[in-house]
Amino acid sequence: AQKVTQAQTEISVVEKEDVTLDCVYETRDTTYYLFWYKQPPSGELVFLIRRNSFDEQNEISGRYSWNFQKSTSSFNFTITASQVVDSAVYFCALSEAVRFSGGYNKLIFGAGTRLAVHP
């Protein structure tokens, strides 16, 4: 069965600290996609990154970076020099490329990690 575990329920940091959000997933598929979404207080889920199972290169986008390790089934997210605007709930999600009607994204979400960045 597919499953996404975000063991950290809440994290509290002071501005400018670095913070890493953990994500561990389970899947039997060899082809799958991993995502991170941000949900600010407004409620809208904002797409941050997608990674497919064949691409283990780490990625950096500004203050954000992602570490994908298939050997440990982890896809961790690091925010460098955190800011108050980073305060939100962050979700990791898994999608298996279902071969049905051309394939689609049936995202399975973790429970989320609430990040609070204090001034």
Next chain:
Amino acid sequence: GAGVSQTPSNKVTEKGKYVELRCDPISGHTALYWYRQSLGQGPEFLIYFQGTGAADDSGLPNDRFFAVRPEGSVSTLKIQRTERGDSAVYLCASSPTGTGGSPLHFGNGTRLTVT
């Protein structure tokens, strides 16, 4: 451009009533999804449309839940005989294609409260 639009943003209804939740996806997006998010949880998949047809409705909890997308654009999620356990935020998402890996673009959701 305009994002996914969901109406109403909030809906309060009495137990046993019927409700309709509307989703207007991003123009041109053929794939549409409904998710439900309970307090403190991640979103859970309900149903997926490719065009007008429901390609996967395996996430609908029971037959009180139904969704349509008659013209391949706007979708309506319908809940009959609402129960207090139906209270949640209902999220709609769309993507350009149904291809695995296409990021989903989510709306702000409809917060449903059943009293």
